[in-house]
Amino acid sequence: MTGKFITFEGGDGVGKTTQVTLLADALKTLGLKVKITREPGGNMVGEKIRCLMKSSSPSAMDPLCEALLMFAARRDHWVKLIKPLMDEGYFVICDRFYDSSLVYQGVLKKVPFEDIMALKKITIGDFEPDLTIILDVCSDVSIERLSGRKLILDEYDLLKKNEHDIIRKGFQKTAEIFSSRSVVVDAAGSEQKIFAKIMKIVQKRLLD
């Protein structure tokens, strides 16, 4: 594989989507081939699984079933989109990847860590992102950003403050576990300030 795989992680409302777009634009201006994608989603199977997940109340779905669906979507996404693009030399930027399964289905919904890692091994083997940016912000800020952003909030958006805190801690933990590929970025402050920090990290880790 010649391309690079960059993932963005963090709780709901931390501003991942904005930063994904800013990074993609910056890399394109450097003349690099760039593709933005997301999970669950990114291709036909993934987007259908995303719809299924978003249309059925998350609290109604068995957590292990949810994890299986996330990894089914991920397997297809990886085989059909991520790997081929990387083989062509693309910088693939993904809004969420398997750290989200470790946090949402694992830490929040209590599917054991080993079970999630077993699903990871079966579906994508030893594949890992080249870089994971974890956007970290206190739950009051993410809740405020969410309420200002959307007219219709889904059940994940309506997570209670303590659940936002659990998710935040969960991502801090994945950053520790996967420390060689993860960087936690303080996501309070202006979009441009946050982006400047991210660009510095990408420059140092992947472009120098």
Ligand code: TYD
């Ligand atoms: P998100 O990507 O934040 O998009 P939106 O802008 O529509 O809110 O939402 C996707 C939701 O899916 C998010 O709440 C986290 C959840 N999710 C999981 O529970 N497990 C996973 O493995 C992934 C990738 C996402």
